[in-house]
Amino acid sequence: VATSWSSSGLDLHLDLVGGRSLADAIRHAVRDGRLAAGTRLPSTRALAADLGVARGTVTSAYAELAAEGYLRSRQGAPTVVAALPGGRAPAPTARPTTPPAEHRWNLMPGRPDLSLFPKTAWLAATRRALTAATATDLGYGDPQGHPALRQALADHLGRVRGVVATPDRIVVCGGHSQALRLLATVLHTAGARTIAFEDPSMPEFRLVTAAAGLTAIGIPVDEHGIQVDALAALPAPPAAVVVTPAHQFPLGSTLHPHRRAALVELARATDTLVIEDDYDGEFRFDRQPVGAVQALAPDQVVYAGTASKTLAPGLRLSWLVLPDRLVDPVCRARRFTDRHTGVIEQLTLAELLRAGDHDQHVRRCRTHYRRRRDRVVDLLTELGGELAPAGIAAGLHVVVLLGDSRTEADVLARAERHSLQLEGLGPTWLSDTSPTGAPRPGGLVIGYAAPPEHAFGLALRALTEVLTGRETDTR
Amino acid sequence: VATSWSSSGLDLHLDLVGGRSLADAIRHAVRDGRLAAGTRLPSTRALAADLGVARGTVTSAYAELAAEGYLRSRQGAPTVVAALPGGRAPAPTARPTTPPAEHRWNLMPGRPDLSLFPKTAWLAATRRALTAATATDLGYGDPQGHPALRQALADHLGRVRGVVATPDRIVVCGGHSQALRLLATVLHTAGARTIAFEDPSMPEFRLVTAAAGLTAIGIPVDEHGIQVDALAALPAPPAAVVVTPAHQFPLGSTLHPHRRAALVELARATDTLVIEDDYDGEFRFDRQPVGAVQALAPDQVVYAGTASKTLAPGLRLSWLVLPDRLVDPVCRARRFTDRHTGVIEQLTLAELLRAGDHDQHVRRCRTHYRRRRDRVVDLLTELGGELAPAGIAAGLHVVVLLGDSRTEADVLARAERHSLQLEGLGPTWLSDTSPTGAPRPGGLVIGYAAPPEHAFGLALRALTEVLTGRETDTR
Numbered sequence: 001v002a003t004s005w006s007s008s009g010l011d012l013h014l015d016l017v018g019g020r021s022l023a024d025a026i027r028h029a030v031r032d033g034r035l036a037a038g039t040r041l042p043s044t045r046a047l048a049a050d051l052g053v054a055r056g057t058v059t060s061a062y063a064e065l066a067a068e069g070y071l072r073s074r075q076g077a078p079t080v081v082a083a084l085p086g087g088r089a090p091a092p093t094a095r096p097t098t099p100p101a102e103h104r105w106n107l108m109p110g111r112p113d114l115s116l117f118p119k120t121a122w123l124a125a126t127r128r129a130l131t132a133a134t135a136t137d138l139g140y141g142d143p144q145g146h147p148a149l150r151q152a153l154a155d156h157l158g159r160v161r162g163v164v165a166t167p168d169r170i171v172v173c174g175g176h177s178q179a180l181r182l183l184a185t186v187l188h189t190a191g192a193r194t195i196a197f198e199d200p201s202m203p204e205f206r207l208v209t210a211a212a213g214l215t216a217i218g219i220p221v222d223e224h225g226i227q228v229d230a231l232a233a234l235p236a237p238p239a240a241v242v243v244t245p246a247h248q249f250p251l252g253s254t255l256h257p258h259r260r261a262a263l264v265e266l267a268r269a270t271d272t273l274v275i276e277d278d279y280d281g282e283f284r285f286d287r288q289p290v291g292a293v294q295a296l297a298p299d300q301v302v303y304a305g306t307a308s309k310t311l312a313p314g315l316r317l318s319w320l321v322l323p324d325r326l327v328d329p330v331c332r333a334r335r336f337t338d339r340h341t342g343v344i345e346q347l348t349l350a351e352l353l354r355a356g357d358h359d360q361h362v363r364r365c366r367t368h369y370r371r372r373r374d375r376v377v378d379l380l381t382e383l384g385g386e387l388a389p390a391g392i393a394a395g396l397h398v399v400v401l402l403g404d405s406r407t408e409a410d411v412l413a414r415a416e417r418h419s420l421q422l423e424g425l426g427p428t429w430l431s432d433t434s435p436t437g438a439p440r441p442g443g444l445v446i447g448y449a450a451p452p453e454h455a456f457g458l459a460l461r462a463l464t465e466v467l468t469g470r471e472t473d474t475r
Numbered sequence: 476v477a478t479s480w481s482s483s484g485l486d487l488h489l490d491l492v493g494g495r496s497l498a499d500a501i502r503h504a505v506r507d508g509r510l511a512a513g514t515r516l517p518s519t520r521a522l523a524a525d526l527g528v529a530r531g532t533v534t535s536a537y538a539e540l541a542a543e544g545y546l547r548s549r550q551g552a553p554t555v556v557a558a559l560p561g562g563r564a565p566a567p568t569a570r571p572t573t574p575p576a577e578h579r580w581n582l583m584p585g586r587p588d589l590s591l592f593p594k595t596a597w598l599a600a601t602r603r604a605l606t607a608a609t610a611t612d613l614g615y616g617d618p619q620g621h622p623a624l625r626q627a628l629a630d631h632l633g634r635v636r637g638v639v640a641t642p643d644r645i646v647v648c649g650g651h652s653q654a655l656r657l658l659a660t661v662l663h664t665a666g667a668r669t670i671a672f673e674d675p676s677m678p679e680f681r682l683v684t685a686a687a688g689l690t691a692i693g694i695p696v697d698e699h700g701i702q703v704d705a706l707a708a709l710p711a712p713p714a715a716v717v718v719t720p721a722h723q724f725p726l727g728s729t730l731h732p733h734r735r736a737a738l739v740e741l742a743r744a745t746d747t748l749v750i751e752d753d754y755d756g757e758f759r760f761d762r763q764p765v766g767a768v769q770a771l772a773p774d775q776v777v778y779a780g781t782a783s784k785t786l787a788p789g790l791r792l793s794w795l796v797l798p799d800r801l802v803d804p805v806c807r808a809r810r811f812t813d814r815h816t817g818v819i820e821q822l823t824l825a826e827l828l829r830a831g832d833h834d835q836h837v838r839r840c841r842t843h844y845r846r847r848r849d850r851v852v853d854l855l856t857e858l859g860g861e862l863a864p865a866g867i868a869a870g871l872h873v874v875v876l877l878g879d880s881r882t883e884a885d886v887l888a889r890a891e892r893h894s895l896q897l898e899g900l901g902p903t904w905l906s907d908t909s910p911t912g913a914p915r916p917g918g919l920v921i922g923y924a925a926p927p928e929h930a931f932g933l934a935l936r937a938l939t940e941v942l943t944g945r946e947t948d949t950r
Contacts, residue, residue: 034633050763114610122819123605130598135589135927138787158509174649178813211811312613314818336686337812338653343789344597345817452610 023061030070030081037083104419105459109397109447116365117312121357129347137343143334145172146346152353153319161281162291164298165321171330174341175316176306177208183275184212186329192239198226200428202249218430221248225255228262237270245293246281250399250428250445252391254290264297274301280309282362285370286393299323309396310362317349369396372448379460383467396449401441408442411466420462498536505545505556512558579894580934584872584922591840592787596832604822612818618809620647621821627828628794636756637766639773640796646805649816650791651781652683658750659687661804667714673701675903677724693905696723700730703737712745720768721756725874725903725920727866729765739772749776755784757837760845761868774798784871785837792824844871847923854935858942871924876916883917886941895937
């Protein structure tokens with residue numbers, strides 16, 4: 001027979017099988033770690049009532065266990081579980097957890113400065129959202145996303161990024177990986193087997209589409225963005241092409257106006273779905289950002305945005321604006337994946353957008369990142385002409401080309417020795433050589449947004465040392 | 476050229492292409508709905524500064540658009556977008572959204588009373604969690620779940636449900652659908668093609684495993700839970716079997732102690748993974764709940780729990796306690812699905828568990844649901860012996876058998892006429908007839924937890940009318 005107590009602010013399950021005594025059951029629970037050190041036990045009166053036994057039985061059991069060192073009891077204080085000598089018994093199959101190597105400095109791309117996260121505004125928005133939330137809001141929700149957030153996003157994306165968006169064509173997702181995975185699943189179910197990516201591009205996303213069964217094809221990129229001619233020259237058109245028109249990842253170019261038009265035209269002619277990954281479109285520093293390609297052809301282009309760069313990746317909040325025909329298939333795929341995104345974060349983000357806190361936060365970050373980019377560019381300029389940064393003044397990262405991949409490996413090894421976390425261009429390439437057979441240039445993708453403000457200067461100093469090969473005493 | 480303004484608490488994207496005037500660009504944005512009625516425009520001074528044009532240019536544009544009815548401006552007040560006569564222009568491909576049919580009364584199973592959701596405690600826990608959260612916490616997190624929540628769950632599940640759990644074998648998921656989908660994906664990747672379910676069982680979950688490529692096999696259930704003999708008699712053992720030992724869904728039985736042992740033994744002998752869905756194990760009313768089967772064989776049984784019944788389905792929070800060998804495969808599958816669950820909810824739940832608010836909330840709900848179950852049972856007893864409820868005193872629902880499926884359809888049609896949302900047993904069966912060829916009995920799955928307190932009495936009155944066939948004036 002198994003039993004629990006529940007009267008004293010604590011639910012505890014005890015196995016009282018085969019005539020096992022209460023003391024033995026508690027001993028067992030402490031030994032195998034189910035009762036952690038410091039846990040308060042119920043009063044003898046409450047436990048006796050719960051178990052339907054005499055209070056003396058419980059008192060004796062507690063006394064026995066205290067004598068054995070399993071419990072600590074003091075006059076007038078609750079009885080608590082003692083720390084066993086040597087700690088809790090080993091779990092049956094404990095996996096050793098190897099913590100990831102800790103770096104002192106972090107210049108990884110794709111990370112915002114999370115010390116800027118608007119905790120106060122987020123909390124206030126959560127309060128408003130929870131106060132207003134109905135019982136229905138807290139139940140199983142719409143796989144497409146809560147209508148309030150879809151409305152707020154439609155207004156926001158139209159206003160800020162020129163997206164042609166209505167709430168009924170928006171799907172709220174749990175981060176861009178999930179959004180891309182859902183799209184890839186829908187395409188695969190419809191018979192697709194290939195998907196084109198910019199070469200170079202974010203390696204993580206190629207793993208995501210591969211998990212859905214699609215083979216990635218690389219399309220070259222130059223200073224005007226993806227080479228649409230190369231896409232057109234493929235023997236067979238892919239089902240979809242993933243592009244980063246506002247700020248190519250990682251090289252940093254903007255898609256040229258002629259290419260925007262050509263891409264849309266080609267997509268229409270070959271029925272290729274364009275997936276526009278607008279991961280950092282909010283952050284352009286030198287001029288006003290170019291609007292979303294999606295507005296040119298809302299029925300051929302999927303617009304994908306995320307809160308990972310503007311707010312925090314840990315939120316797992318993103319959105320798709322879909323051609324009408326894809327809304328139902330994507331929602332169906334979502335329903336049998338995880339039903340929908342948590343409703344409290346959805347309503348909180350809707351509040352943040354509606355109240356203007358989101359716009360205010362983005363403006364503050366923009367100023368912050370612009371200053372940081374300027375400092376990195378100044379530093380690279382000082383270090384010498386061959387380290388000139390590529391790309392436009394935008395986003396959270398800048399690429400610097402190093403010549404060849406051997407140099408890249410050397411620099412990254414040096415960064416490791418300086419405890420500087422840094423990413424090379426290497427993993428972003430789909431193929432080892434360019435279409436003309438030339439080896440890929442080495443390079444660094446410097447994420448200047450990642451460190452908190454107090455560490456930024458020192459991270460740049462570490463970068464200087466890594467780039468110049470000078471070893472100093474900072475470590 | 477596209478441009479935005481950003482100085483006045485508002486980011487707006489405008490297309491100023493091909494020499495289009497400012498007035499024309501704003502007109503266009505209002506017409507296609509990107510600027511919603513009521514949106515405040517920046518001051519003429521701010522916009523002029525942003526665009527680098529003379530202030531007079533902006534003033535003229537605003538005046539022109541006000542004259543045309545696109546904007547409203549009043550002395551001393553900000554200029555706002557006017558409501559267009561006839562509303563905003565139709566979106567290019569607006570989908571008509573058909574709202575789901577609204578029912579007046581709700582007795583659907585699997586829904587807690589969400590008017591009990593502990594908003595104050597949740598918000599306070601969010602405040603504590605956010606205050607303590609580091610920048611690292613807000614970044615890309617561990618696919619396995621935040622260590623703080625895994626520790627809190629390990630303590631909680633050991634204490635309350637007798638689960639043998641260590642943080643390194645827990646995976647935090649976005650609801651039980653996702654947890655089951657991940658397990659099914661891992662099994663399918665390893666070559667599995669079949670999975671056994673109790674017959675009857677929750678139909679939704681069979682769709683989830685089917686989406687991962689697994690064929691469902693039904694195993695009969697009686698008043699002692701799943702018939703382990705029938706599982707043993709399958710021509711080939713399935714890769715996994717999903718069971719609800721604490722409270723069979725929907726029939727409400729508890730797995731008999733002999734069958735618990737037999738299930739574990741069979742699972743070991745045939746290397747069948749047991750997936751223990753402990754969806755409402757916190758709610759047992761007549762005695763202390765039986766502990767998790769998982770404790771008998773932590774290396775052969777996956778324990779799956781959820782916050783959907785104790786807190787709210789809208790949170791999308793659940794957890795798996797896995798045999799060691801499955802931790803890495805499940806985390807890998809998770810990484811390429813949506814990386815991880817949102818960190819703020821994870822940290823909030825950890826706080827709620829640690830502070831004891833969760834235990835307190837569950838106790839409160841238990842009292843509440845026990846009272847409701849008693850009222851339903853009393854009602855059914857009054858209505859006559861053939862409506863005796865099946866199953867133990869536990870959980871959020873009770874099943875009443877009606878004889879045959881024709882009666883079930885009749886009763887459900889009557890419920891619809893009374894605007895009472897109710898579920899029949901029908902969809903829970905995997906096969907139309909029992910192993911002996913008998914037709915399945917009709918029945919109702921009455922979810923007494925679903926309505927808020929003020930509506931419960933009236934929902935029961937509607938149920939009475941539906942069951943007795945009397946039509947009264949309540950509608």
